[in-house]
Amino acid sequence: MKKILLSISSAVVILIIQTLYSGCNPSKNISSNSTSLKEGFKNEFLIGTALNATQIEEKEPNAAALVPQQFNAITPENIMKCEIIHPDWDRYDFDLSDKYVEYGKKHKMFIVGHTLIWHSQLAPFVSKIKSSDSLLMFMTNHINTVAGRYAGKVDSWDVVNEALNEDGTLRNSVFLQKLGDDYIRKAFELAAKAAPNTELYYNDYNIEQPKKRAGAIAMIKKLQTSGTRIDGVGIQGHWRINGLPLEDIENSIIEFSALGLKVSFTELDITVLPNPWDLKGADVNQNFEGSPYMNPYPQGLPDSMQIKLAKCYEDLFKIFIKHQDKIERITFWGVNDGQSWLNGWPIKNRTNYPLLFDRNFKPKLAFEKVMALTQKK
Numbered sequence: 001m002k003k004i005l006l007s008i009s010s011a012v013v014i015l016i017i018q019t020l021y022s023g024c025n026p027s028k029n030i031s032s033n034s035t036s037l038k039e040g041f042k043n044e045f046l047i048g049t050a051l052n053a054t055q056i057e058e059k060e061p062n063a064a065a066l067v068p069q070q071f072n073a074i075t076p077e078n079i080m081k082c083e084i085i086h087p088d089w090d091r092y093d094f095d096l097s098d099k100y101v102e103y104g105k106k107h108k109m110f111i112v113g114h115t116l117i118w119h120s121q122l123a124p125f126v127s128k129i130k131s132s133d134s135l136l137m138f139m140t141n142h143i144n145t146v147a148g149r150y151a152g153k154v155d156s157w158d159v160v161n162e163a164l165n166e167d168g169t170l171r172n173s174v175f176l177q178k179l180g181d182d183y184i185r186k187a188f189e190l191a192a193k194a195a196p197n198t199e200l201y202y203n204d205y206n207i208e209q210p211k212k213r214a215g216a217i218a219m220i221k222k223l224q225t226s227g228t229r230i231d232g233v234g235i236q237g238h239w240r241i242n243g244l245p246l247e248d249i250e251n252s253i254i255e256f257s258a259l260g261l262k263v264s265f266t267e268l269d270i271t272v273l274p275n276p277w278d279l280k281g282a283d284v285n286q287n288f289e290g291s292p293y294m295n296p297y298p299q300g301l302p303d304s305m306q307i308k309l310a311k312c313y314e315d316l317f318k319i320f321i322k323h324q325d326k327i328e329r330i331t332f333w334g335v336n337d338g339q340s341w342l343n344g345w346p347i348k349n350r351t352n353y354p355l356l357f358d359r360n361f362k363p364k365l366a367f368e369k370v371m372a373l374t375q376k377k
C-alpha cells in the first residue's frame with residue numbers, strides 16, 4: 001500500500017513539473033491545432049512578416065511552412081528596393097519581385113510594396129544624376145514602371161520612406177536637394193496614377209516620437225491640403241527592450257488616425273541587446289565586434305530576458321487591440337530571430353532575439369503571451 005501511494009505521489013509530482021515546464025518553456029512546438037497569429041487577430045488587423053529572397057523562393061522549408069500558417073500579409077525585406085529592382089537607368093530586374101507577388105497571390109496574402117522613394121539602397125547610378133530634371137525623370141520612370149507593373153497586385157505601397165529627421169524637419173536627401181520639398185507630393189501623385197487601387201503609405205521609424213510625429217503630421221496635412229491622396233501611415237516600430245515608448249505609441253495611433261489615415265506597424269521588432277548609443281560618448285563607428293559586453297547572449301536568451309521581451313510584446317499588443325479600429329496591419333520585420341537585420345546592426349555579428357519565433361522557427365514565450373490576449377478579447 002505504502003509502495004502504491006509512493007508511486008502515485010511521484011507520478012503527481014512529475015505531472016506538476018511537466019505542466020509547469022511546458023507552461024513557461026520559451027520555445028515550444030506549435031501543435032497543429034493551436035491557433036495562429038493570423039487566426040487569433042483576424043477580426044482586429046492583418047498580421048504580416050518581412051520576407052527575404054530565400055523565403056520568397058521557398059528555399060527555407062521551415063519558413064515555407066511557418067509563414068502561410070501564421071501570417072496573412074507580407075513585405076519584401078529588400079528585393080523591391082531601387083538597387084535591386086532598378087539597377088540601371090533603363091534596366092529593371094523583376095525576377096524576385098514577380099516571385100514575391102506570385103507567392104502572396106498563391107497564399108492569398110495582403111501584399112505590401114516596399115518601397116518606391118527612399119534615400120537609401122538606391123542604385124549607384126542615381127547618385128550620379130546631375131540635374132533636377134533628370135532626377136525627376138528617374139522618379140517618374142521608376143514609379144510608373146514599378147508601381148504600374150504591380151497595379152492591382154500589390155495592395156499597399158510604402159510610397160515614401162524615411163523622409164524625416166528626428167526633429168521633424170525634412171531629411172537632406174538627394175530628392176530634397178534636387179527637387180525641393182515638393183518631391184513628396186510628386187511621388188504620391190505619380191503612385192496614385194500608376195496604381196489607382198493600391199493604398200498609399202508614408203513609412204518611417206521613430207515617428208511615434210513627439211517631434212518627428214509633429215513633422216510627419218505637418219507633412220501629411222500639406223499633402224491633404226493640396227488634394228494629394230495618402231491612405232496610411234506606417235510606424236516602423238524598431239524598438240528596444242528597455243524603454244518601450246508605450247505612451248507615445250498610443251498617442252501616435254490616435255493622432256495619425258485623426259488625420260483620416262489608416263495606421264500600420266510596418267517593421268516591428270524589439271532589440272534585446274545593448275545599444276552603443278546608451279554608452280556615454282560612444283560612437284557606432286567604434287569597434288564593438290567580438291566584445292562580450294555588447295553581445296551578451298551568444299548561446300541563448302536567459303529566461304529572465306525572455307520574460308521581459310514577452311511582457312513588452314504583451315503591452316504593445318494590448319494597445320494594438322485597444323485601438324484595433326484604427327489599425328490596419330501589424331508586420332514583424334522578419335520571420336525568426338536568425339533572419340533579423342538586428343544581428344548585424346548597429347554592430348556586426350551579434351546574436352539578437354527580437355521576434356516571436358526563435359532560430360529554430362519555434363514560438364517563444366512572447367508568442368504565447370501575444371496569443372493569450374486573443375483568448376481574453
Ligand code: 9MR
Pocket residue numbers: 077078120121161205236267341
Ligand atoms: O532589413 C533590411 C536589411 O536587410 C538591409 O540591409 C537594410 C539596408 O538599409 O534595410 C533593412 O530594412 C530597413 C527597411 O527597408 C526600412 N526601415 C529600416 C529597416 C531596417 O534597417
